[in-house]
Amino acid sequence: MKKILIFLMLIISSIAASATSYRVKYDVINQRSTSFIVKVEPNRLTIGSNVYTLRQMGTITNSGLLFNSYTYGSGYYGLLAISTTSITVEMNRFLKLAGYAIIINNKLYLADKICQ
Numbered sequence: 001m002k003k004i005l006i007f008l009m010l011i012i013s014s015i016a017a018s019a020t021s022y023r024v025k026y027d028v029i030n031q032r033s034t035s036f037i038v039k040v041e042p043n044r045l046t047i048g049s050n051v052y053t054l055r056q057m058g059t060i061t062n063s064g065l066l067f068n069s070y071t072y073g074s075g076y077y078g079l080l081a082i083s084t085t086s087i088t089v090e091m092n093r094f095l096k097l098a099g100y101a102i103i104i105n106n107k108l109y110l111a112d113k114i115c116q
Contacts, residue, residue: 022082022111026097028089029107038080038102038111045072045080047104052078059084065101078105086113 019041027034039046045054052072060067060081067081083101089110090096099110 021114022100022102023114024102024109024111025099026110027107028110031091034109037114038104040070040080040082045070054080067101067103080104 019039021037021039024034024036024038026032036048037046040054043054045052053074054070054072057069057071060069065087066084068084070080070082071077072080081101081103086098086100087110088096088098097110099112102109102111
């Protein structure tokens with residue numbers, strides 16, 4: 001009985017750990033603050049209050065950064081890419097921003113990873 005309970009706990013924790021949430025804090029293209037949540041689950045994507053189906057495509061390497069790439073939605077597919085490591089962007093001499101790079105349909109955002 002103990003082994004079954006431990007096995008079930010492992011399965012539940014692995015399912016819960018597979019969902020990752022990000023708090024988007026900066027729109028790099030428009031150079032302004034923004035705030036919404038992006039939650040990536042195995043088969044579902046939530047951007048703000050909108051929910052989409054999700055399909056993982058693979059990884060992309062660009063300028064030394066590694067991104068996990070996804071398509072989302074049905075009919076018209078959107079593109080989502082999330083960097084696997086945090087980066088620092090120097091906006092000007094006085095402003096440096098750090099976070100995960102998130103690309104949503106050719107728009108670049110910086111985000112903080114939220115504890116799962």
